Amino acid sequence: MKFVRFFLLALCMLLLVVGCGTVGKNFDSSKVKNIQNNVTxxxxxxxxxxxxxxxxxxxxxxxxxxQLDTWQAIGEGQSKGLVILFDDNNIVKAYRYESNH
Structure with a gap:
């Protein structure tokens, strides 16, 4: 009986760890407001x-x-992404920022 409890507990812990992940790298999204097309x-x-x-x-x-995408077994994951297109002079031509939080 103790083995079964231990096994179930270990299985639950494994599912929590495996159910989490991250893709990308965090970035300071508060600075997105500073970006200006044809200026920055x-x-x-x-x-x-x-x-x-x-x-x-x-x-x-x-x-x-x-980009930063995180997900977890319990609770809501987070996602944010910033895509920037530069002109031939390395000035921002256009950008798009999306976030779910």
Whole structure:
């Protein structure tokens, strides 16, 4: 009987640990309000948010992605993402920020 209780407790603990996860890297979302299209430089973005989680190209223009997704077995996960597209002069052309909290 003790073995069964121990086994069930261990199984529950394992499910809680396995049911949690994180993708991406946290960033200071309070600074998103400082971004201005056609004004903010890439160096400012780097200073405010650090190295992006992902870098890519869209129509030969640099695109940076900052992202943090967390989930857990109990409770609601959190998600936030910032995608920034730069022009040929490394100035913000457009950006999109989304968050569920």
């Amino acid at each position: 430089a890439q160096i400012d973005i780097l200073d405010w948010f650090g190295v992006p989680y992902k870098e890519g190209k869209e129509n030969n223009r640099t695109m940076w992605t900052y």
